[in-house]
Amino acid sequence: MNSFGTLFKVTLYGESHQPAIGVVIDGVPPGIAINHDKIKADLYNRNPRDIGTTPRKEADLYAITSGVFNGKTTGSPLHVMIENTNTKSKDYEALKTHYRPGHSDFVAKKKYQGFHDYRGGGRFSGRLTAPLVIAGQIAKQCLPFTFHSKLKQVGDCRDLNHLDDYLTKKQEEGDSVGGVVSLRVEGLPVGLGEPMFEKLTSHVAKILFSVPSVKGVEFGSGFEKAHLKGSEFNDTIIDEIGTTKTNHSGGVSGGVSNGNPLMIQVMVKPTSSIAKTQHTYDEQTSDVQTLNIKGRHDTAHIRRIPIVLENVTSIALLDLFLQYKAYQLNEK
């Protein structure tokens, strides 16, 4: 349940305020030279200093404690660990009974019968995406594809040139926003994805929905273009390598990559923690009570999410790529 993948498999552990979080990365081919600069760059993209993101500093210092020898992967699983430091745990006692709207406080308590670590979102914290970003960057280093991710819409702001002003205003209102992220991957061969249940769309969507705050995933022309007719939607194939004139299908036919760019959009809900006063049930008083969330939070955590979504996509694609390779050597 905390593992993803068949040949390339990541196993994630950790809670926000426990000593450490980390990931075991199994199935990395031997001999890959790990590029730490690229890992650090991706971690920085997840943890920027932009307007609308929290000023709280996460150290993100990671250690690889196995699976790398003389700078190259050994074929054994990698273990990557990030210690949790600077966690202030005293603020969270109230959440045990006064459940924050939009958060998982209530469901975690019920599911784990009260034994969950409720501090800082515990198991459900967005902090868990840091080791995922590392695993995904390592996957990218094993793949001959190019990855792109960007914001498409933030709240009702679609002209991202005005994003800083827009977010400053939202922050002043004590509110938060979500939005839509676009992903684009180029260089896929024809044939990634296994029917019936491990289609590229199924496998990638599964891991995208594992990222906290993701509420929607679409490939190619999505919900917005649900009105198109077949004569408009069908992508005309124009050459022997399968290039299509349009790309409404987002690079996927029958659940399998068709050689055109993989195009994905992801809907991210607004940051749940807001400065504004909210109302929510309080078990201690058996009634709805006002709630004021303290601390400094992202106004738009979506600014930090594109690299997360890009990198979990690479995890799913490397897994499919290794499966694909198992069937490419035709001699017995």
Added chain:
Amino acid sequence: MNSFGTLFKVTLYGESHQPAIGVVIDGVPPGIAINHDKIKADLYNRNPRDIGTTPRKEADLYAITSGVFNGKTTGSPLHVMIENTNTKSKDYEALKTHYRPGHSDFVAKKKYQGFHDYRGGGRFSGRLTAPLVIAGQIAKQCLPFTFHSKLKQVGDCRDLNHLDDYLTKKQEEGDSVGGVVSLRVEGLPVGLGEPMFEKLTSHVAKILFSVPSVKGVEFGSGFEKAHLKGSEFNDTIIDEIGTTKTNHSGGVSGGVSNGNPLMIQVMVKPTSSIAKTQHTYDEQTSDVQTLNIKGRHDTAHIRRIPIVLENVTSIALLDLFLQYKAYQLNEK
């Protein structure tokens, strides 16, 4: 790759024009009385005679050849088989080299190195959803939940009272449409779904994207409401069982069911086969050639899809429900 699930597991086989298609259903609890009327009703919903659906008759006569004894499940896997009859295979020779837009002809040929069964869409045929519907109905019979599915939008028609007229017109144009389907499941306990990678959203999305033509999945208020602010989106919890005033989260918090109705929307692309002349690459001439697809096809196969989506959702939910139950008995 052709199996889905951990405790409740379905394994699907078959190709459109092979002797049979079917499904092995593993993990059904013993002692369930199989209700065949409900199975037939769901199969009928997948194979209606409405305007916009193909007049081609699929028999859908199924046999359960194992796992049921004296009308009740035995605890062993069920095997359900549907023989393929009335398949006309002669029409398909041209597809080997003249790839239909929107279909998987091209990717199947490349992926399977030309050995695939190309007749009638082969492995990629929508026909494979018939055994899935059966498996899903059996899952529903094991679950204390209620399931609803309906069309929300068909092409650019959102007032479904006018749907028959709308589709008659599209049919006359020789074109096709897709649209959006809504799902709603009630009765879920708090706690279905396993973080990190087997979240309810991840698991359900995975199987929804396995259904041919699905290109988008969203839970609760989706892409359309990506502009909402946190103060609007957050669902206020109003009582001790977790009821929320609104349901923007679609019944899922932190990837886990929160006790409110599960709300899903699914985007379905238009039927790929259309009567209109299209253009597409032809390997024999090494050039783009006109293509006219013969035969009678759905104008709006989306009319047949709601029950498919409803039932694959039940497959994923029974799997999560059994996992949930494994942790409910607290005495060792």
Added chain:
Amino acid sequence: MNSFGTLFKVTLYGESHQPAIGVVIDGVPPGIAINHDKIKADLYNRNPRDIGTTPRKEADLYAITSGVFNGKTTGSPLHVMIENTNTKSKDYEALKTHYRPGHSDFVAKKKYQGFHDYRGGGRFSGRLTAPLVIAGQIAKQCLPFTFHSKLKQVGDCRDLNHLDDYLTKKQEEGDSVGGVVSLRVEGLPVGLGEPMFEKLTSHVAKILFSVPSVKGVEFGSGFEKAHLKGSEFNDTIIDEIGTTKTNHSGGVSGGVSNGNPLMIQVMVKPTSSIAKTQHTYDEQTSDVQTLNIKGRHDTAHIRRIPIVLENVTSIALLDLFLQYKAYQLNEK
């Protein structure tokens, strides 16, 4: 639970007296020409007319209903089905409460809360090995290895030239025997098997123990040679391809194939059904009662088992071989 394998996956269904038994075989590479003569030969080896085996005739007529087109595999899962005919079910009513020693009557009843199909051993019948033999033969057709299996010991008879006489005598006594089977596979490359938990030994042993009646598995020099010293047991490597002077390790080092022949011994318990009067608990009288099992049974079902063990081994090895191939193409 009724599926085995990661890339090459078999899913088995059926009960002895249900309409059919069968297997879905997923992960077969496309383009394999299915050799039916070899399948029939293996089925015949499982169902011989030798002394000590039951004269009851099993038809073993199989149909492949998907995954093969023009005589070659398509890359989609194969479904192989054998109909159950000539099953006499009336003899089994007593077993519901008067549990046969050595059989699974008692555990099946408890595990499945009385809903199991108790006729002919139901899910636990050796009959289920017929589709496994087919799946295994297909696996052999995908592998460049050579497989050998033979009886090593039957009851206390180790000189198999006298086996027919020996078994005639046991049959006259109304008793049964088990014994030991030897397997040998040649042609494995160095490197099959994945540490830590998918070692060649782990993976092969798992499927060998799935075969009814198997109670012991050993690789190379087993229990009998547990007294050897390191200086005797260690196999001296004599050349650059890893050939060893002795083969105490049975072709496996660190759980991974080392290029020498894979050597396995399997211990098979005696046939549980015997003609002699036995004693066992009867739920109806709440006491131990005499039991006389009717019908004609194998005196030495072990004569039928070598081909089963050989073929399930090939299933496990093809799965590991495909995993191995996924890492052999080094260019990204």
Added chain:
Amino acid sequence: MNSFGTLFKVTLYGESHQPAIGVVIDGVPPGIAINHDKIKADLYNRNPRDIGTTPRKEADLYAITSGVFNGKTTGSPLHVMIENTNTKSKDYEALKTHYRPGHSDFVAKKKYQGFHDYRGGGRFSGRLTAPLVIAGQIAKQCLPFTFHSKLKQVGDCRDLNHLDDYLTKKQEEGDSVGGVVSLRVEGLPVGLGEPMFEKLTSHVAKILFSVPSVKGVEFGSGFEKAHLKGSEFNDTIIDEIGTTKTNHSGGVSGGVSNGNPLMIQVMVKPTSSIAKTQHTYDEQTSDVQTLNIKGRHDTAHIRRIPIVLENVTSIALLDLFLQYKAYQLNEK
């Protein structure tokens, strides 16, 4: 491949001379109070100071960095880490080309194309069993069963009262021994184990064979009793809870626990590293050369293995126990 289990899942990482080894333990029920004294006792049993075991000190100091809050499990995965200290790596350079008999030096080099960490056995080191012991003890703390393990035979010494003298002699000879370990588990309910491929025997054997040096596994009366007749081997059931007069089946019928004690024997090969001069192929000279292994090694590492085998068995049993529980609540 480095994960084991369906509901209770362990993922193991680490190499002998890398910074750390560890295990992620997923599926632990919430609310279990972790007993560290029991963990330490089991680690001590794996790392004793008895005659025949290496005087090299392994610290075995472990840290649990997630999944435990206020001394109890949270329902999230536990991560347990042991740092590797005091590793002397300089001794191992020669192994890159001069392969030790009985070790995995040769296969690791070929499998991982020379990129493996060859120091101290790397991924194949027995050191990896330390985190497995911890995971297994935690599994025992979740189970209502009692576990016993003991040596049955060490080399050709079957009277273990003389074991110290026997091993002192072997040590003086510069040789090593293996032997046989017995396991016994009591308290299992009827019904653990899932036919067909996740039988109790299959699942337990799989993890037992994952332990380095294990070459044979048998349940109940094994190879030694392969000569028994059915009338001798069949266990007479004597009461309504399934108690049998004898236990030749080792507590398992049809692959499922039958309520009687689970009895297992495991064959362990001799320690591969011996002080005596050996011969083996040397890639640098392209010829067989003498080899003298330096350092101090176990004469009988089998003295350290019973607790390892006992604890990996508990890992497999907890996994089956959780699966069993998923089907015990009959109300929907």
